[in-house]
Amino acid sequence: MTDLQESWTEIGASAGLLSRDRTIAKPGxxxxxxxxxxxxxxxxxxxxxxxxxxxxxxxxxxxxxxxxxxxxxxxxxxxxxxxxxxxxxxxxxxxxxxxxxxxxxxxxxxxxxxxxxxxxxxxxxxxxxxxxxxxxxxxxxxxxxxxxxxxxxxxxxxxxxxxxxxxxxxxxxxxxxxxxxxxxxxxxxxxxxxxxxxxxxxxxxxxxxxxxxxxxxxxxxxxxxxxxxxxxxxxxxxxxxxAGWKPEGWQPKVSAKKAAMITQHHVHLRDAHKTRQFWLIWLVLCLNVSAGIGVIGMASPMLQEIFAGHLIGRPDLDFTQLDTGQKAAIAAIAAGFAGLLSLFNIGGRLGWASASDRFGRKNTYFIFFILGIALYTLAPSVAHSGNQVLFVAMICVIISMYGGGFSTVPAYLADVFGTQFVGAIHGRLLTAWATAGIVGPVVVNYLREAQIAAGVPRAQVYDYTMYILAGFLALGLICNLLVRPLDEKWFMKPDELAALQAREHKTAEVKSGSFGIDxxxxxxxxxxxxxxxxxxxxxxxxxxxxxxxxxxx
Structure with missing residues (x-):
């Protein structure tokens, strides 16, 4: 009786409109x-x-x-x-x-x-x-x-x-x-x-x-x-x-060095978090996001307090000397700054992730960290020089790399752990985002308040913050450097993978090129x-x- 009930349950599940079987693509x-x-x-x-x-x-x-x-x-x-x-x-x-x-x-x-x-x-x-x-x-x-x-x-x-x-x-x-x-x-x-x-x-x-x-x-x-x-x-x-599909005529064509970081095998979800690579990439994402989200969280007040009167043609006025109308005027300009960062956020997600197909995921993160360290370190000096346009451009590049980190990491995981469980592994990795969402704003906000309380001028309260965030990126650079290809012991055996894919795809495998040709x-x-x-x-x-x-x- 139990076997019969299980059979009916399986039939009902496979026939359901939301079942995975109903989403398997058909030829063409x-x-x-x-x-x-x-x-x-x-x-x-x-x-x-x-x-x-x-x-x-x-x-x-x-x-x-x-x-x-x-x-x-x-x-x-x-x-x-x-x-x-x-x-x-x-x-x-x-x-x-x-x-x-x-x-x-x-x-x-x-x-x-x-x-x-x-x-x-x-x-x-x-x-x-x-x-x-x-x-x-x-x-x-x-x-x-x-x-x-x-x-x-x-x-x-x-x-x-x-x-x-x-x-x-x-x-x-x-x-x-x-x-x-x-x-x-x-x-x-x-x-x-x-x-x-x-x-x-x-x-x-x-x-x-x-x-x-x-x-x-x-x-x-x-x-x-x-x-x-x-x-x-x-x-x-x-x-x-x-199962088994690939684009028509496609074969991986990468350099030997890049190919070493792209596995053709698959790691089971139960084993991914047991590897050192998972936690290194976790730290890579967490530190990159902590630095970026720290800037996003303070973007509007940072622009207003650093440049103050410069934004409305009154460079002789710092933030504390502005009247209510002038503060409202620079707040509107800062809103435009926040909007500009949004454009670079989404542009970076597409641009950097696409570039990673050419550079490799690990190298792309190297760019994020090395360029990011330089920009975070130089930003205070540029701000104090009064070069508003250069400062805005630097922050825009920083935010593009913040967005690029999110969109590049799923492909990074697929390269290292294979594609069979990449969605679930990515889900677990996103705890790094939750952690960064607390760490980044807390560091920035509390450090800002502490410096204001200590009497530091408003235009200078973000200097140490930017240096600390650059330190986050330096740690991320080290973690990224330590990411290596996985040992073969972590990969699923061919028979285990075949059995798993057979349960997921009850239809016959198709030859490459039958679907989704460019x-x-x-x-x-x-x-x-x-x-x-x-x-x-x-x-x-x-x-x-x-x-x-x-x-x-």
């Missing part, structure tokens, strides 16, 4: 349809970077025009109050929860994703991310901060983790010839999501606001509906290649799929470019 499928599917999900969850657009309106959700403040309110009281407006610091915890839950959920459910397939993971991500926004909207309606933490921070954070890693393994298997480009195309969407979501949220809040409401809960509901459509469309567009990349379905994600992204870039223009006036 164009592999260039997969990146826009991944972008559809990443552009939605990338709004996590733009959630700060809600903080100011939410800080006056009760008062609407003026915040209803309550002196001495504790964090616990803020979670349950219905009569006091929330402080921005209390709302900011949602941002922390985003990235802590992203890393932890990716690590916990990465192994499940490899067996469940990208479609099921994408659907769960859509339900969590969009459902979390609905719960947050209810939290705003009832003025319960704990519901916002639970909705967007916890439930939405789980959606972030699953949505972020859902396409990684699939894309790397579809593009063995262009691993960096493939992951760069998808992961750049996460960096660009805020460019679409933030101005969209701003327009929706302006549309819904009234004398009784700041328009945030209505915006949450509207964006949840929009994102659900896009994310489900992306999830149901995912396809995985049959000459089909511009057929009509592919053009429509790319337009569906490209047009919103282009709109976001245009909106950001308009704000950035103020930086150069």
């Amino acid at each position: 499928f164009n592999r260039w349809l997969v990146p826009p599917a991944a972008l559809a999900i990443h552009l939605c969850i990338g709004m996590a970077y733009g959630f700060s657009v809600f903080w100011l309106p939410l800080s006056r959700a009760i008062g609407v025009s003026d915040p209803v403040t309550c002196e001495g309110m504790s964090l616990v009281s803020a979670l349950f109050t219905t009569s006091c407006d929330w402080r921005i610091a209390d709302l900011g915890w949602i941002y922390t929860l985003f990235f802590v839950l992203l890393g932890s959920s990716a690590a916990i459910w990465g192994g499940w994703l490899e067996t469940a397939g990208p479609r099921k993971a994408g659907v769960v991500a859509a339900l969590c991310w969009c459902g979390g926004m609905v719960v947050s909207g209810i939290g705003v309606m009832t003025h319960q901060l704990w519901l916002m933490w639970l909705g967007s921070g916890v439930i939405g954070g789980i959606g972030l983790g699953l949505g972020y890693i859902s396409p990684v393994s699939t894309l790397i298997k579809w593009f063995p010839d262009r691993r960096g480009l493939a992951t760069g195309m998808a992961i750049m969407g996460f960096g660009g999501g805020a460019m679409i979501g933030a101005p969209l949220a701003d327009r929706l809040m302006n549309h819904f606001q009234s004398a009784e409401s700041v328009g945030v809960w209505q915006t949450f509901f509207a964006m949840a509906a929009i994102y659900l459509v896009f994310m489900l469309a992306g999830a149901f567009s995912y396809r995985v290649p049959p 000459r089909g990349r511009f057929d009509l379905p592919a053009l429509l799929a790319w337009a569906a994600v490209g047009i919103p992204l282009a709109w976001g870039v245009w909106m950001t470019a308009q704000k950035t223009a103020a930086l150069f006036h």
Whole structure:
């Protein structure tokens, strides 16, 4: 009886619309349809970077025009109050929860994703991310901060983790010839999501606001509906290649030195974290992200406090001498600076990851660390020289390498550990991001406050910070140097791999070249799929470019 029940369960699972078997591509499928599917999900969850657009309106959700403040309110009281407006610091915890839950959920459910397939993971991500926004909207309606933490921070954070890693393994298997480009195309969407979501949220809040409401809960509901459509469309567009597939006529063509870092074998998920290489790459990502996120977190105040009056043609005024109107003027310019960094963030994700296909992943990280150390070390001197344009250019390059680190690391893992479990291994590695999300901002913010308290001029409070972040990169350089090819004992035996792939792909293996040939990349379905994600992204870039223009006036 038990055997019969198990058989029916297996049949039901394999016939399910979300099962991995239903996502195996059929002959004639164009592999260039997969990146826009991944972008559809990443552009939605990338709004996590733009959630700060809600903080100011939410800080006056009760008062609407003026915040209803309550002196001495504790964090616990803020979670349950219905009569006091929330402080921005209390709302900011949602941002922390985003990235802590992203890393932890990716690590916990990465192994499940490899067996469940990208479609099921994408659907769960859509339900969590969009459902979390609905719960947050209810939290705003009832003025319960704990519901916002639970909705967007916890439930939405789980959606972030699953949505972020859902396409990684699939894309790397579809593009063995262009691993960096493939992951760069998808992961750049996460960096660009805020460019679409933030101005969209701003327009929706302006549309819904009234004398009784700041328009945030209505915006949450509207964006949840929009994102659900896009994310489900992306999830149901995912396809995985049959076992043994490779592009027509493709054979690895790399130099002997580069080939040594690219294995043709596979490491099981249960063994990956037991290797020294895993933890070295973990540190490589953590240190690169800690340095970059430290700069992102302080980009706006750094520009304002360092250049102050220079930004408005009054070089004789430092930040403390500016009046309210002048501070508002430089704040608008700093907003343009933040937008410019967003462009370099997404550009770096695509550009550096693509370049890694030529340079090799390890060498690309060497560039990040060596060039980064030079830029972080020189930035204070350039700032004190008053060369605003050069300073902005240096920070833009730094942020491009921050984004490039994210998009290059999945291909780095595939090179070292193989592709069979790369999505799950990447999920576990993202705990480095969660760690960096705490380390980077804490180091920067507390050091800044300590120096201000010690009487250090505002224009100089970031000097030591930049030197410390350069030290992070120096440690990362050493870790990257120590990464070596894995010993053969860590690789799966051929019979174990064949049995595993047979369970995942119950259909017969196909010969290379039956799917996804490059000459089909511009057929009509592919053009429509790319337009569906490209047009919103282009709109976001245009909106950001308009704000950035103020930086150069």
